[in-house]
Amino acid sequence: MGGKRNLCSLLLLALLMSCTNGESPYRFYDWNVTYGDIYPLGVKQRGILINGQFPGPQIESVTNDNLIISVFNSLDEPFLISWNGVQQRRNSWQDGVYGTNCPIPPGQNFTYVLQVKDQIGSYFYSPSLAFHKAAGGFGGIKILSRPVIPVPFPPPAGDFTILAGDWYKQNHTDLKAILDGGHDLPFPDGLLINGRGSNGNTFTVDQGKTYRFRISNVGLTTSINFRIQGHKMLLVEVEGTHTLQNIYDSLDIHLGQSYSVLVTADQPPQDYYIVVSTRFTSQILIFSLDVDFLWSEILF
Structure with missing residues (x-):
């Protein structure tokens, strides 16, 4: 009987430790980067779309979330995305800047693995090669505070x-x-x-x-x-x-x-x-x- 109790206690302790040391949530994004017609100033232009959108989809996350963003480059030239303001801690090769991040070749994909560790606030992403930003490919990034951490103003409507x-x-x-x-x-x-x-x-x-x-x-x-x-x-x-x-x-x-x-x-x-x-x-x-x-x- 004592052996069974000890075994149960060990299992309970292992369960509690696994809960305590659990990873932060993961958010997965699959993006396809293409050219498409846009008319932002009433004139037809060749724009850069992400999943057919201009601007691209917004990233919504919470502090410490792990972001897994798979980007498929359907352009006819190399492409990179940079995450403006998002800290890259010990993973500078994910920052989307040429020199630390290899360009995504045409017809290929790259998966960015980011963790918005200890960050909150408002940011955006945009292309970082070949002046692609002048054609689009940008979007918003929203990082909310964790529910257990109060913010210094009431929740907005x-x-x-x-x-x-x-x-x-x-x-x-x-x-x-x-x-x-x-x-x-x-x-x-x-x-x-x-x-x-x-x-x-x-x-x-x-x-x-x-x-x-x-x-x-x-x-x-x-x-x-x-x-x-x-x-x-x-x-x-x-x-x-x-x-x-x-x-x-x-x-x-x-x-x-x-x-x-x-x-x-x-x-x-x-x-x-x-x-x-x-x-x-x-x-x-x-x-x-x-x-x-x-x-x-x-x-x-």
Whole structure:
């Protein structure tokens, strides 16, 4: 009898240890990278799509998650993806930068194995070879805090990603040739939000509730200014760090930067605008979205 009890105790101890030392969750993504027709500024262009999407699919994860991202390159040239702001701890060969990461040959795949260890916040991914970023291939990365770790603000009613930046009507190969010839890029032709120009985007909100907007500058050459007409923005996170919570009417967001703001839908129902404009440029590009602010939804 004593032997059976000891055996049961050992099995229970082993079970508890296995639970305690269990791995963090795994999230699996299968991506196919192709060329396809896009019309971000109303002109047909050859864009880079991921699973047929421009921008690409968003990565949604939680601190310490293991991300297994299998990327199949269906382009006719080598391709790499870089994870802007995501820390590569002892695995720099996963960062998607030429020199530490071998390009994915045409018709081949590569599986990125990343762990978002001790990270939270807003980031994005984008191509890192051959000026492919000028054709697309980018998308958002959201890393939430683990449920046991509190964040310094109440949970928002919704969580939206905004990928904004400058854009050119020229093909990315033409832009690359300009740079390879030792010349500066021309002034951009327009600004995009989530891959769209004047045809806009839609976010649904409820009157009086507070929402989180994750804003990244995914452009090529210019800083941008972001604002929402008639609304204040409470800054709560910058590239994975919770900040002092200051209130702003507008925010300057430089190339590659990502911010999180909280916005409360506390204004009377009427038309408002989300406005993105270039900063520190001799010419000014302004992109505004007509906002139809209703009691139940806000249209961008």
